[in-house]
Amino acid sequence: MMNVPRKLTLKAKKPPLFGLIKLLFPYYDFDKNDIITVGNTIYTRSMPSSIALWHERVHAHQQKYSKLYFFTFYLWKYAFNSRFRLQMEAEAFRSQYAYAKKVIKDRNKLSKYLLFMVTTLADPRYKLDINEKIAREIITK
Secondary structure (H helix, E strand, C coil), X not given: CCCCCCXXXXXXXXXXXXXXXXXXCCCCCHHHCCCEEECCEEECCCCCCXXXXXXXXXXXXXXXXXXXXXXXXXXXXXXXXXXXXXXXXXXXXXHHHHXXXXXXXXXXXXXXXXXXXXXXXXXXXXXXXXXXXXXXXXXXX
16 A cells, blocks of 8 residues: 655545535535545545545645645636636546556456546536546546
């Protein structure tokens, strides 16, 4: 398992201003092990896989490892600008897949993991209005 980079911390609790996040993203279900990164902290109910951590690490970098940046800029643009949201998720999912290819040596398992990623990105909760074919193209680009 990948070590969490020094700049990042993991916390098994809801993120600060969770009510605001829930208002902007009503589909977000912290109790079902959704993960959210706020600045330099990853909030999750259980320890994510190293591959999932890789994805969140990208989000932390996008947020400049800053809670202030997250709440004053990133959160609002992510919530209200679908093009920005797609750019952020595309970068995170591509990086996650590149890391998965290094970690998962079995082609069948990697294929199943890619399918999981594709269905996740195409899920309506991201409000990206993309299908699985487009999601696959985005991730494997």
